[in-house]
Amino acid sequence: MSTTPSKRRRALAAVGAIGTTMALLLAGCGARASDDTAQAGSSAAASCVDTSGSTIKLGFLNSLTGGMAISEKTVSNVLHMAADEINASGGILGKKIQYVQEDGATDWPTFAEKTDKLLTQDCVAAIFGGWTSSSRKAVKPVVEKRNGLFFYPVQYEGLESSPNIYYTGATTNQQIIPAMDFLAAKGVKTLFLAGSDYVFPRTANAIIKLYAAKLGIKIVGEEYVPLDKDDWTSQVAKIAAAKPDFIFNTINGSSNVGFIKAYYDAGLTPAKTPIISVSIAEEEAPAMGHAVTGNYASWNYFQSLKTDTNPKFIQSWKAYPNSSGVTSDPMEAAYISLYLYKELVEAAGSFDVNAVNAAAKSKTITFDAPEGKVTLDGKNHHISKPGHIGQINANNQFDIVWASDKFIEPDPYLEGYDWFPAAIRKQLVGAAG
Amino acid sequence: MDALIPQLLNGSAQGALLLLAALGLSLTFGQMGVINMAHGEFLMLGAFTAYLVQQVIAASDLSIPVALPVAFVVAGLFGLVLEVTIIRWMYRRPLDTLLVTVGVSLILQQAALQIFPSQGVPVEKPSWLDGQLNVLGYNWPLRQLFTIVLAAVCVAGLSAWLKYTSFGRRIRATVHNRDLAETTGISTRTIDRLTFFVGSGLAGVAGVAASLIGGTNSQMGAQYIIPAFLVVAAGGIGQLKGTIIAAWVVGVALSCFAYWTTGSLAQVLAFILVIVFLQLRPQGLFTVRTRSLA
Numbered sequence: 001m002s003t004t005p006s007k008r009r010r011a012l013a014a015v016g017a018i019g020t021t022m023a024l025l026l027a028g029c030g031a032r033a034s035d036d037t038a039q040a041g042s043s044a045a046a047s048c049v050d051t052s053g054s055t056i057k058l059g060f061l062n063s064l065t066g067g068m069a070i071s072e073k074t075v076s077n078v079l080h081m082a083a084d085e086i087n088a089s090g091g092i093l094g095k096k097i098q099y100v101q102e103d104g105a106t107d108w109p110t111f112a113e114k115t116d117k118l119l120t121q122d123c124v125a126a127i128f129g130g131w132t133s134s135s136r137k138a139v140k141p142v143v144e145k146r147n148g149l150f151f152y153p154v155q156y157e158g159l160e161s162s163p164n165i166y167y168t169g170a171t172t173n174q175q176i177i178p179a180m181d182f183l184a185a186k187g188v189k190t191l192f193l194a195g196s197d198y199v200f201p202r203t204a205n206a207i208i209k210l211y212a213a214k215l216g217i218k219i220v221g222e223e224y225v226p227l228d229k230d231d232w233t234s235q236v237a238k239i240a241a242a243k244p245d246f247i248f249n250t251i252n253g254s255s256n257v258g259f260i261k262a263y264y265d266a267g268l269t270p271a272k273t274p275i276i277s278v279s280i281a282e283e284e285a286p287a288m289g290h291a292v293t294g295n296y297a298s299w300n301y302f303q304s305l306k307t308d309t310n311p312k313f314i315q316s317w318k319a320y321p322n323s324s325g326v327t328s329d330p331m332e333a334a335y336i337s338l339y340l341y342k343e344l345v346e347a348a349g350s351f352d353v354n355a356v357n358a359a360a361k362s363k364t365i366t367f368d369a370p371e372g373k374v375t376l377d378g379k380n381h382h383i384s385k386p387g388h389i390g391q392i393n394a395n396n397q398f399d400i401v402w403a404s405d406k407f408i409e410p411d412p413y414l415e416g417y418d419w420f421p422a423a424i425r426k427q428l429v430g431a432a433g
Numbered sequence: 434m435d436a437l438i439p440q441l442l443n444g445s446a447q448g449a450l451l452l453l454a455a456l457g458l459s460l461t462f463g464q465m466g467v468i469n470m471a472h473g474e475f476l477m478l479g480a481f482t483a484y485l486v487q488q489v490i491a492a493s494d495l496s497i498p499v500a501l502p503v504a505f506v507v508a509g510l511f512g513l514v515l516e517v518t519i520i521r522w523m524y525r526r527p528l529d530t531l532l533v534t535v536g537v538s539l540i541l542q543q544a545a546l547q548i549f550p551s552q553g554v555p556v557e558k559p560s561w562l563d564g565q566l567n568v569l570g571y572n573w574p575l576r577q578l579f580t581i582v583l584a585a586v587c588v589a590g591l592s593a594w595l596k597y598t599s600f601g602r603r604i605r606a607t608v609h610n611r612d613l614a615e616t617t618g619i620s621t622r623t624i625d626r627l628t629f630f631v632g633s634g635l636a637g638v639a640g641v642a643a644s645l646i647g648g649t650n651s652q653m654g655a656q657y658i659i660p661a662f663l664v665v666a667a668g669g670i671g672q673l674k675g676t677i678i679a680a681w682v683v684g685v686a687l688s689c690f691a692y693w694t695t696g697s698l699a700q701v702l703a704f705i706l707v708i709v710f711l712q713l714r715p716q717g718l719f720t721v722r723t724r725s726l727a
Contacts, residue, residue, distance in 0.1 A: 225696035230647020254648030265574035
């Protein structure tokens with residue numbers, strides 16, 4: 001997910017990154033890694049990760065202040081919980097995790113600067129965090145230049161893959177396409193698209209329109225409101241007039257509350273005009289100020305999932321200090337990211353980035369996640385995931401009403417879908433920057 | 434024609450919310466020259482007050498009417514504290530008030546983030562606002578009507594207070610000529626404090642209305658502060674009727690542009706409209722004729 005960065009901001013990010021880089025080059029780095037035998041793939045300086053002691057440093061980079069703290073604080077807490085769990089069971093390659101928490105402050109140049117600081121000053125072996133696509137796109141050039149590792153835990157618009165990033169949230173063919181399959185199975189004929197105005201909803205809706213044409217679903221309207229505006233009344237009036245069978249909701253953040261309020265204010269109901277959302281989960285559902293019972297959401301993980309590992313995850317989270325008491329998809333993806341890193345390092349037998357990437361390609365890396373046993377795709381750095389559709393019940397939990405028949409292999413560029421033309425792929429990749 | 438009626442009605446409600454957010458500013462900025470960037474956070478305080486009142490009085494039918502005066506007092510007291518501790522040292526230095534109050538707004542936002550769940554808190558609308566009013570074939574949400582009525586009550590109350598009470602007369606005297614008002618024995622210090630209390634309190638009332646429209650969270654104030662300042666500037670500083678007209682025009686423009694174009698473009702177009710207007714008429718719709726020499 002993301003807020004679109006302006007060119008100016010990106011330029012600022014670059015200037016910031018260059019500034020920090022210069023300062024750090026002058027200051028020099030700490031101890032060299034004992035196991036950096038493999039040559040760095042890029043022009044990056046040799047890693048300064050210290051693996052000689054009994055601990056290994058990892059960086060957590062989440063917005064703890066500013067607008068995105070609303071979502072990212074929870075991810076940070078889950079990462080801390082996963083680190084505590086791993087440490088209690090012996091650490092990674094026998095080394096205890098020593099984490100360095102940094103605040104991205106909802107500011108994309110800060111994400112770039114903090115990434116550089118974590119890699120060159122704190123000398124962490126890998127960084128975990130980010131939420132918006134803008135934050136990921138700010139981190140990407142820095143981890144690529146420094147040949148670091150970044151684990152990104154949120155469902156997003158796809159069309160990206162980097163040798164230095166691992167994506168543990170869903171890409172579009174694991175969340176958007178299952179949602180459309182569900183709508184087709186329900187016999188939906190008309191659909192209205194409502195989204196926040198930034199890269200994720202715009203890209204998701206471009207894909208939805210192409211797939212809808214193939215499925216024979218008619219798109220009867222498409223509306224966007226800026227992320228920082230909550231009032232949806234005028235747009236909901238248009239939805240009420242269009243009378244669609246279903247509303248596909250790609251709105252994010254607090255604007256969702258405004259949308260839900262306007263929806264019920266206008267007299268729309270889940271019985272006649274249900275909503276399917278891709279960013280309302282267990283944490284958000286009770287915060288809408290109106291019961292959202294009967295509406296739907298598409299995720300890979302739900303708290304209500306019956307798997308072997310889910311009860312333990314829920315129990316640990318409920319007992320964790322500062323816990324919100326419910327588990328949700330982005331939290332679970334963050335939890336996966338740290339364990340996936342542990343599996344990768346132990347398969348590689350080394351904390352070295354190139355060794356880890358080589359292990360990802362040559363070995364089968366799996367993890368018994370709360371959503372089920374996920375497998376890493378070593379080529380595109382995404383993971384396989386089950387598609388699930390949940391219907392919100394009176395307790396703000398989700399009753400699972402649809403599941404994909406098997407785990408969906410990640411396909412960030414939608415290359416396995418014949419209705420997705422190469423020209424549009426090229427255009428969307430270009431637009432996403 | 435059937436497209437115009439919903440936009441006029443929804444636009445009026447949008448304008449009413451803008452007006453509620455701008456009323457307090459037109460007092461503190463317009464009458465006192467203080468650029469209070471924390472005004473949006475006073476609005477947030479009002480919304481959180483609505484949530485807290487709802488925790489005490491569970492029935493939302495009753496809790497929202499109770500929350501309105503409580504939010505007024507809570508936000509007003511915060512404003513009073515801000516005035517007494519910080520703003521009083523900065524009169525006639527508007528740029529300094531801007532910088533200091535940006536800092537105050539960040540502190541209040543972060544405090545809200547620490548105290549309340551980071552996802553925001555739910556505020557439920559009273560059941561007597563469920564349903565719609567059929568206006569010439571359009572099902573107009575009752576909640577929209579509520580915002581308009583609330584704004585009308587606040588405007589009527591404020592203008593009556595300014596016009597008919599001795600406090601109101603003293604405020605107007607101070608605005609027209611502070612030095613002369615002082616020589617006639619008006620305590621301008623007391624007037625300043627009271628004006629700031631009422632201005633901030635009105636933000637609290639706006640916050641209760643906003644909590645019924647969008648999310649109640651630490652970031653909510655930010656989306657109202659800039660439009661509210663634009664409305665006050667376009668209306669003409671220190672002029673209630675200018676603020677009312679400007680808020681209504683901006684609200685209807687936002688709604689109509691949103692219908693003809695998209696929600697995002699509407700924001701851009703509405704503010705271009707205001708900026709072009711201010712280029713042509715920098716003093717705003719109406720001006721106060723002051724007797725001061727400055």
